[in-house]
Amino acid sequence: MNMKRGFYIGRFQPYHNGHQSVLEHIAGEVDEIIIGVGSAQLSHHPDNPFTAGERVLMITRSLSLLGCPFYVIPIEDIQRNALWAAHVRSMCPPFDTCYSSNPLVVRLFTEAGVDVQSPAMYEREILSGTEIRRRMLSGEPWENLVPPAVVQVLKEIDATGRMQQISRND
Secondary structure (H helix, E strand, O other), rough: OOEEEEEEEEOOOOOOOHHHHHHHHHHOOOEEEEEEOOOOOOOOOOOEEOOHHOOOOOOOOOOOOOOOOOOEEEEOOOOHHHHHHHHHHHOOOOEEEOOOOOOOHHHHHHOOOOEOOOOOOOOOOOHHHHHHHHHHHHOOOOOOHOHHHHHHHHHOOOHHHHHHHOOOOO
16 A cells, blocks of 8 residues: 655644644545655844744644645755755655645745645635734734644743743844
8 A cells, every 4th residue: 555645844833723723634545645844053142032842832833634645744944945955855754745835835846846735724814824923913812813732832831921922133
């Protein structure tokens, strides 16, 4: 039996309902999912406030009932786009298909000879890490944009307090 594995990458700053929707879709098409946590070396910055470990926690807790085996793998940036797809593949179990709607990711994996599928993005206008971080900083409701497990993780780590502090000027 040939195992069909799909690969999905994101920064997950934070993991949100759009990611959840895409992964639920992918779970119906593959036997296993590899989830790459991109820019794993970045944290404690307004655009990338969460550590790779915190993002792994958000994802694994949110997908506990997915019904499809998955691996969550932190992947650091290498700053060499021509080598990036090979770098990702070296960090992951073998996979058949990359699922992404990010134009650069699509291009790099296509050039590397990998089958790429671009699933429809769910409510993209409000389900973006940028919008969720903006709402967290401005005190607007954001909890409905992320899975309940992510709300729990973000409260555990005092994400709003961290973001307010790292967004201040000295």
